[in-house]
Amino acid sequence: MIEVGTELPALTVTFRREDLVRYAGASGDFNPIHWSDRMAAALGLPGVIAHGMLTMASAVRVVTDWISDPADLLEYGVRFTKPVVVPDDDKGVNVTFSAKVDKVTDGKAEIDITAVAGEEKVLGRARAVVRVR
Amino acid sequence: MTIDATMVGRSYAAAESYQVGREKIREFAAAIGDPNPAYTGADAVAPPTFAFMLGSRALEQLLNDEELGLRLDRIVHGAQKFSYTRPIKAGDDIAATATITTVRKAGDVEVIMYETALTTVDGEPIATSTSTISHNRGES
Numbered sequence: 001m002i003e004v005g006t007e008l009p010a011l012t013v014t015f016r017r018e019d020l021v022r023y024a025g026a027s028g029d030f031n032p033i034h035w036s037d038r039m040a041a042a043l044g045l046p047g048v049i050a051h052g053m054l055t056m057a058s059a060v061r062v063v064t065d066w067i068s069d070p071a072d073l074l075e076y077g078v079r080f081t082k083p084v085v086v087p088d089d090d091k092g093v094n095v096t097f098s099a100k101v102d103k104v105t106d107g108k109a110e111i112d113i114t115a116v117a118g119e120e121k122v123l124g125r126a127r128a129v130v131r132v133r
Numbered sequence: 134m135t136i137d138a139t140m141v142g143r144s145y146a147a148a149e150s151y152q153v154g155r156e157k158i159r160e161f162a163a164a165i166g167d168p169n170p171a172y173t174g175a176d177a178v179a180p181p182t183f184a185f186m187l188g189s190r191a192l193e194q195l196l197n198d199e200e201l202g203l204r205l206d207r208i209v210h211g212a213q214k215f216s217y218t219r220p221i222k223a224g225d226d227i228a229a230t231a232t233i234t235t236v237r238k239a240g241d242v243e244v245i246m247y248e249t250a251l252t253t254v255d256g257e258p259i260a261t262s263t264s265t266i267s268h269n270r271g272e273s
Contacts, residue, residue: 076214
């Protein structure tokens with residue numbers, strides 16, 4: 001039974017430069033702001049940043065790990081409010097994702113997702129709608 | 134060589150459809166570090182954000198429109214939303230059409246929203262992707 005207020009198990013992922021390179025290759029998104037400090041600086045960014053789509057992909061794992069069938073995901077949207085800066089070292093950056101059921105109506109549950117890197121929220125209005133069976 | 138509200142409604146269809154392969158789904162799931170068993174095996178479906186990639190060839194057409202004069206290295210992704218009809222699976226042959234829905238200017242920055250319709254080549258709806266991108270035209 002899915003109820004309003006239910007908290008989904010949280011997930012912490014680490015992004016290192018090599019993860020960005022791997023994601024660039026797999027997704028075909030070779031925007032240099034995801035691998036070149038020089039090009040990131042030229043655009044006024046604090047450093048090389050993770051692909052928004054990589055952060056978005058990790059965030060929804062909190063939901064898809066929780067529902068038994070990914071086909072039950074009906075809608076998913078985020079705003080990329082703060083860049084996730086990925087340092088050029090072995091440690092990388094940790095991003096922690098958590099989620100809570102906000103609404104349950106007509107066989108659907110609306111879930112709010114929170115993504116935090118360091119002290120900062122990096123996604124805004126991150127929300128998934130799933131079918132409730 | 135600029136973009137303004139008169140360009141709202143312009144549509145860009147990917148020149149070729151996207152043939153989804155099982156290995157590509159596996160590679161993508163590995164790249165996002167997601168071990169969900171739904172993304173491997175004979176009946177594998179693609180992770181939800183895989184849908185963004187299928188629209189990238191339509192986006193390429195949009196970026197190639199010389200009248201808009203956009204440059205990939207000046208673009209930052211602002212927001213992204215998907216509405217799914219069904220998961221993407223290996224063997225799907227997907228067509229993508231991107232349509233500019235909103236253009237807003239703030240100084241050198243242009244905020245562009247575009248919607249991408251993903252269907253099979255036979256016309257079966259798969260998903261709709263709504264993207265907001267910021268393009269910085271300022272010299273630096």
